Amino acid sequence: MKIFERIKNYRWFIKLSFILAVIGPGIIAANADNDAGGITTYSIAGAHFGTKMLWVLFLITFSLAVTQEMGVRIGIVTRQGLGGVIRENFGLRWTAFAMLLMLVANIGTITAEFAGVAAAFSIFGWSKYLVVPLSALAVWFILFKGSFKTTQKVFLLFSFFYIVYIINGFVIGPDFGAALKSLVTPTIEWTTPFLVTMIALIGTTITPWGQFFIQSYVVDKGLDIKHYRTERWEVFIGAFITDIVSFFIIISTAATLYKHGIRISDAKDAAIALQPLAGHLAQLLFAFGLFVASMLGAFILPAATAYAICEAFGWENGFDTTWKNGKIFYGIILACIAVPALIVLLPRISLIKIMILSQDVNGILLPFILLFVMKIINDKRIMGEYTNKLLGNVIAWLTIVGILTATACLIVASFMGLN
Amino acid sequence: MLYLSQTLNSRVEDNANARIGRLKDILVEIKPGAYSPLAFLLVRNKKGDDLFIPFDYCENLSPHLVSLKASFEKITLATPSNNCIYLNRDVLDQQIVDVDGARVVRVNDISLGIFENKMCVLGVDVSFKGILRRLGFEWVDVFGWAKVHLIDWRKTQSVKGVLKLDTISKDLTKLHPADLANIVEDLNFHYGTKLVNTLGSKEAAKVLEEINPHLQKILIKHLGPEKATRIIEKMSVDEIADLMQLFSQREAQKYLSLLQEAKSKKVEKLIRYEDDSAGGLMNSDFITAKPEWTAVEAIEEIRLHSPNMRSIMFIYVTDETGKLLGPISLRNLLLAKDDQKLSTLYKSADKLAVLKPHYSLEKIVNIMTKYDLFSAAVINGGGRIVGIVTIDDVMRCLAPKA
Numbered sequence: 006m007k008i009f010e011r012i013k014n015y016r017w018f019i020k021l022s023f024i025l026a027v028i029g030p031g032i033i034a035a036n037a038d039n040d041a042g043g044i045t046t047y048s049i050a051g052a053h054f055g056t057k058m059l060w061v062l063f064l065i066t067f068s069l070a071v072t073q074e075m076g077v078r079i080g081i082v083t084r085q086g087l088g089g090v091i092r093e094n095f096g097l098r099w100t101a102f103a104m105l106l107m108l109v110a111n112i113g114t115i116t117a118e119f120a121g122v123a124a125a126f127s128i129f130g131w132s133k134y135l136v137v138p139l140s141a142l143a144v145w146f147i148l149f150k151g152s153f154k155t156t157q158k159v160f161l162l163f164s165f166f167y168i169v170y171i172i173n174g175f176v177i178g179p180d181f182g183a184a185l186k187s188l189v190t191p192t193i194e195w196t197t198p199f200l201v202t203m204i205a206l207i208g209t210t211i212t213p214w215g216q217f218f219i220q221s222y223v224v225d226k227g228l229d230i231k232h233y234r235t236e237r238w239e240v241f242i243g244a245f246i247t248d249i250v251s252f253f254i255i256i257s258t259a260a261t262l263y264k265h266g267i268r269i270s271d272a273k274d275a276a277i278a279l280q281p282l283a284g285h286l287a288q289l290l291f292a293f294g295l296f297v298a299s300m301l302g303a304f305i306l307p308a309a310t311a312y313a314i315c316e317a318f319g320w321e322n323g324f325d326t327t328w329k330n331g332k333i334f335y336g337i338i339l340a341c342i343a344v345p346a347l348i349v350l351l352p353r354i355s356l357i358k359i360m361i362l363s364q365d366v367n368g369i370l371l372p373f374i375l376l377f378v379m380k381i382i383n384d385k386r387i388m389g390e391y392t393n394k395l396l397g398n399v400i401a402w403l404t405i406v407g408i409l410t411a412t413a414c415l416i417v418a419s420f421m422g423l424n
Numbered sequence: 425m426l427y428l429s430q431t432l433n434s435r436v437e438d439n440a441n442a443r444i445g446r447l448k449d450i451l452v453e454i455k456p457g458a459y460s461p462l463a464f465l466l467v468r469n470k471k472g473d474d475l476f477i478p479f480d481y482c483e484n485l486s487p488h489l490v491s492l493k494a495s496f497e498k499i500t501l502a503t504p505s506n507n508c509i510y511l512n513r514d515v516l517d518q519q520i521v522d523v524d525g526a527r528v529v530r531v532n533d534i535s536l537g538i539f540e541n542k543m544c545v546l547g548v549d550v551s552f553k554g555i556l557r558r559l560g561f562e563w564v565d566v567f568g569w570a571k572v573h574l575i576d577w578r579k580t581q582s583v584k585g586v587l588k589l590d591t592i593s594k595d596l597t598k599l600h601p602a603d604l605a606n607i608v609e610d611l612n613f614h615y616g617t618k619l620v621n622t623l624g625s626k627e628a629a630k631v632l633e634e635i636n637p638h639l640q641k642i643l644i645k646h647l648g649p650e651k652a653t654r655i656i657e658k659m660s661v662d663e664i665a666d667l668m669q670l671f672s673q674r675e676a677q678k679y680l681s682l683l684q685e686a687k688s689k690k691v692e693k694l695i696r697y698e699d700d701s702a703g704g705l706m707n708s709d710f711i712t713a714k715p716e717w718t719a720v721e722a723i724e725e726i727r728l729h730s731p732n733m734r735s736i737m738f739i740y741v742t743d744e745t746g747k748l749l750g751p752i753s754l755r756n757l758l759l760a761k762d763d764q765k766l767s768t769l770y771k772s773a774d775k776l777a778v779l780k781p782h783y784s785l786e787k788i789v790n791i792m793t794k795y796d797l798f799s800a801a802v803i804n805g806g807g808r809i810v811g812i813v814t815i816d817d818v819m820r821c822l823a824p825k826a
Contacts, residue, residue, distance in 0.1 A: 084613035092517050097532070097558045100517075227613070227642035318555065319519070319530020 031073060031236065034219040035243030038069075039167050039250055040302035041121020041295060042114060042367075043209045045360040047251045048275040050202050051258030053268060054194070056187035061206055062251055063188045068404040069211050070244035071397050072375060075382045076216050077236050080223030082391050087220045088317030091377055094387060100317050103377055110213040110370045111310045113363035114302060116345035120359040121299030123349055124272035125292040127356070134350060141346040144304045148338065149324070166294040167250045173282035174253040179260040184252075196423045200415040205361050207408055208368020210251065214306060216374055217313050230391075254278075271357060307341035369412050372405045379405070427549065428511055428534035429558050430487035436467045436477075437489065438496040444477075445469035447490050449512040450536075451476070451504050452545055454591045459544035459577050462536070464504050465490065478502050485536070485543060507586060511545065514585035519611055520548060521581040523595045526603035528610035533558060535574055547574035583615035592622055601627070605634035608643075617646055620655075629658035632667075641670040644679075653682040660734055661687065662707035662817065665694035694811075700821060702788055703781030706802045706811030709733040712742045715749060715767035719760040722752070737799050740809050741770040747807040750776065778803050779813060785821055788813060 050058045076087070083090050088107075092100040122140045123133035193199070219240075228236060258278040262269065269275050276291035283290045315322035315334050322334040349359065379401055382393045393401070428450065436444045445467045452460035462479040469475060478500075483493045492499065509515065515531055522529050532554030537546045551573035556562050581593045596604070604623075608616040608631060620628050620643065632640060632655055644652045644667070656664055656679060664683075668676040668691060676695075680688040690708050697703025711729050713722045722739055730736060738751040750770035760769055777795045779788060779802045792800055792815065799814040 089612065092530070096517055097555060101555075101559055224613070227638070229645070319532070319550065321527075 031077070031219070031240035031243035032246065033243075034073060034215050034222065035069070035240075035247040036165070037218070037301060037305060038210060038212065038215060038247050039298060040114070040118060040209075041124070041299040042117035042205075042302075042360050042364045043251070044167075044254065044295060044298060045117075045121070045124075045269075045275065045357060046202070046205045046209045046364050047254035048258045048262075048278060049269050049357070049361060050206050051255035051278070052262035052275070054199060054202065055259045055263040056184050056256060057192045057194070057199075058203060058206055059184060059187040059252065059255060060189060060191045061203055062210070062248055062255065064407075065207055065210050065404070066244055066248040067400055068207075069248065070241045071400045072211055072216060072378065072404065073219050073240045073244060074237055075378055075393070075397065075401065076219040077223050077228075077240055078233065078391055079378070079381055079388070080220040081228050081230055081233055081236070082388055084224055086224060086313055086316045087217045087378070088313040090381055090387070092317045094381065094384070095377070099377075103374065104314050104317055106370045106373055107213050107217065107313060108310060110367045110374075111306050112341060112345055113366040114212065114214060115306045115341055116348050117360045117363040118299040118303035118306070119345050119349040120356040120363075121295050122303070124356045124360070125296040125299065128272050128276065128288050128292045133356075137346050137349050140300065140303065141342050144300070144307070144342055145339075147304055148308060166290075166297065167254070169279070169282065169290065169294070170250060170253040170257055173257050173279055177257060177260045177281045179256050184256050184259075188252075195414070195418060197415065197419045200411060200418055201361065201365060204368040204408070204411050204415060205364035206368075207411070208366070208371060209364040210248070211371060211404070212367050213371055213374040214309060214367075216378060218305070218309055221309070221312065257281075269357060270355075303342075307338045310341050311335075311337035368408060372408045372412075375401065375405050426485065426487070426536045427554075427557065428516060428536060431485055431490065431536075432512060434486075434488050434490050436465065436492070438492045438494065438499075439483070440495050441491075442496060444492070444496055445475065448474070449510045450479075451508040451510055453505070453507050454509055454582070454586065456591060456593045457578050457595075459539045459546055461539075461542040461544045463508055464502070466510070475501055476504055479543065482543070507591065509582060509585040515548070515582050518582070518584050519615065521583065521596060521607055521611075522550070522575050522579065523581055523593055523599070524575075524579045526599055526607065528607055529575070545577045547577050548580055549574055583611060583619060587615075587618050587622055597623070597627065601630035602634045604631045608635060609639055613642070613646075617643060620647070621651070625654045626658045628655045633659055633663045637666070637670055640667060649678070649682060653679065657683055657687070660707050660709055661690045662694060662705065662811075664691045665704075666699070668695060669699070697781055700785045701781060702779040702783040702802045702813055703811070705785070705788065705817045705821065706779075706781075706813045707734075707817070708811050709735070710738070710740055710801070710809065710812045711736065712740045712746075712809065713752075713766055715741050715743065715765065715770070717766050718763045719757055719766070719769070720762045722757055722766055726754075726757075735799075735814065737814075738801075738812075740801060740812075741766050742809060745806075746809070748778065748801060748803050748809040751801060780804075781810065785818070788818060789822070792818065 079087065079090060088100070088104065091103050119137050119140065123137050126136040127133065223236070258275070261278045261280065262274065267274060267277065272291070272295060273288065276288040279287035279291050311334050312322055314320075314337055320333045321330045323331070326334065328335060348354070349356070379398075381387055383398070385392055431447055431450070434447045436447050438444055447465055448468045449466035450462055451464040451466060453463050454460055464479055465477045465482060467475045467477055477492070481492045481494055481499050483491045511534055516534060518531055519528050520531050521527075529550040531548045531550065533549035534545060535547045535549060536543060538544070539546065549572060551571060553562075553565065553570040553572045556565055556570060579593075579595065581596045599607075608619055611619065620631060623631065632643065635643065644656070647655070656667070659667070664687070668680065671679070680691060683691070694704070694706070694708075709732075711726060711733075713725055717725075726736060726739065736754065738753055739757060740751050741749045743749055750772045752766060752769045752771075756769055777791045777797065777800060779791065779800050781802055781804060788800070791797070792813075797815075799812050801809050802811045802813060804810050
């Protein structure tokens with residue numbers, strides 16, 4: 006005890022505790038990006054197109070870092086969630102618009118999470134009609150009876166499982182030289198599948214909900230402007246780590262599936278990528294990872310959605326409100342669990358397709374949310390001296406324009422039937 | 425009924441129907457406990473200049489059109505006083521305190537109307553109906569399920585814009601500290617801090633005691649050492665001890681060194697105990713007396729110490745070494761004859777339930793429930809009284825979310 010007390014007063018300990026106090030938002034938000042939609046999208050990007058999409062990943066790493074950093078900054082300065090800031094500065098109509106976009110994107114993502122659960126268990130031949138309702142109930146139960154914080158930590162810990170992809174990558178020993186070259190060599194195929202996957206890749210890495218999530222995380226933690234410098238680095242590191250994992254998922258699938266021309270039509274196929282490391286345990290490992298990542302998203306997102314909407318519209322929120330006062334809050338959570346679960350339960354629906362398309366929805370809606378963020382972050386009345394610098398603005402605008410262009414190309418391509 | 429949202433962006437014309445610009449905001453002067461009369465119209469002309477037109481010039485305020493009594497040349501523009509708040513900028517879409525309901529709400533619309541021959545702000549609309557109206561979706565509510573819910577303007581407290589002592593609603597400061605604490609928790613942090621800042625140190629201390637630990641810590645850090653110390657000083661010792669445990673030792677030392685020495689000593693003593701034990705829960709708001717004192721002398725002692733104590737239910741009789749002989753309830757003290765010695769009044773501590781510092785919460789609850797105690801003395805190994813645990817400290821541990 007005494008020793009600990011003394012340690013507490015050392016300079017390095019103070020520094021370390023300062024860093025530990027800040028750690029969380031950036032790395033957690035970034036890590037939660039590797040959810041069911043994420044792993045599926047990266048796997049498909051690698052399996053169907055090899056390393057051709059790595060350059061997109063390289064570019065959006067910067068986009069992710071910049072957009073998340075902006076969320077942190079808005080959170081620190083305004084001490085308010087994104088929903089609240091939009092409401093107070095853009096009025097009710099724009100708020101309703103932004104909230105609708107977020108709701109659609111989030112329901113899409115939650116659907117992907119439940120599809121992920123179903124896909125994970127389909128590896129063992131378990132029926133989705135059993136596992137999806139069960140996991141929906143589990144999410145509901147954890148949210149209402151359990152501790153949100155503890156559960157979140159447990160799942161986050163599990164989700165570090167994706168590090169196995171990095172090890173796996175080294176076990177395969179793919180052509181790193183070629184991979185690095187693809188990182189900086191833009192290649193594009195003017196076909197619908199390529200564009201669909203590309204937009205999904207962007208939409209799963211930078212997400213509307215991630216923007217809301219990191220900001221409210223910063224607000225809840227009560228971070229001050231003095232934490233900003235440390236926090237910014239944490240965000241950058243978080244973005245880098247996420248995309249390192251994504252990079253290895255892509256090169257793993259590229260070196261295994263793409264090489265042998267195997268297309269991913271269900272989770273079993275995607276699991277093959279882990280065979281070099283895990284051998285016949287690959288399926289088990291993949292199923293486990295997919296399951297925990299899906300559950301993490303499935304239970305963060307409904308609550309996060311309800312918090313954001315209630316904040317914007319001024320409805321009572323939080324799990325300590327009574328059912329009577331918090332009707333809307335609980336209603337949104339319930340809907341965010343039930344609707345996605347029901348979609349996944351539709352007969353003959355392709356789980357992989359759900360996971361990819363939901364990320365497309367996210368990618369297509371993302372620019373609109375980013376436009377709000379850009380308007381806020383460049384407003385001196387809101388941000389004071391903490392408005393964006395030129396470089397941040399350039400990267401953010403390029404991201405917005407890039408996604409909009411890709412979406413436009415996708416629409417044109419699908420009309421022209423370029424498959 | 426006229427709503428602010430209907431008038432915003434309306435055309436503003438003078439008496440010759442010449443167009444001046446569009447209505448961007450309406451300013452009112454805040455007086456607590458009154459419907460605020462409209463003071464200025466903020467009109468933006470074509471060049472993008474903002475003009476403040478005194479509301480006396482306004483002939484008619486209606487949706488789509490605002491007409492003025494005079495021609496534009498004859499209007500003397502003015503600069504609004506610092507006491508004005510902007511309805512659109514500071515109130516609409518912002519958080520506001522519903523004082524009667526002791527909660528924080530978001531303003532969906534503001535209702536305007538005539539009161540004592542003046543156009544005034546009458547209330548704020550916080551209902552779903554207000555949202556539908558502003559979105560232009562009122563037709564959705566075909567069955568009329570959505571009801572307008574207006575909160576009386578006099579019973580609200582805006583938090584953005586001016587927030588000075590003379591603009592704070594009296595009803596707000598009369599709220600129970602626990603309710604005020606809930607409001608501070610629900611408000612955006614900036615406005616919560618502002619609200620705490622406008623309270624007197626003593627009030628602020630009571631509010632701070634009721635705020636959840638996480639926010640307590642952030643608030644104290646944000647208030648700055650000077651203001652924070654003034655508030656902490658007014659808090660009770662056990663609450664300070666709990667608060668200090670949230671900080672690192674170095675930070676806690678910093679705050680403690682700013683307190684009066686006697687108080688910081690007491691706090692340091694408490695910090696050594698576990699949170700959920702009698703030692704951690706107890707406070708030192710108790711009065712001791714000597715057995716040879718008379719009842720009158722004891723009551724005089726209570727008068728002397730009362731201003732510094734949260735509640736007094738017992739007076740504790742101790743011998744010259746400080747060993748607890750026993751408690752006397754205020755009731756028995758009042759009923760006693762003036763010159764009756766305390767030695768004949770107290771109930772012997774041996775037969776009574778007393779707590780030891782290491783007792784767990786569960787044990788404390790059992791003892792206090794069994795013996796129907798509102799407060800119980802905590803004695804150390806030598807039988808000296810070191811503090812008391814009151815029922816409210818116990819309840820807070822049992823229902824931390826309330």
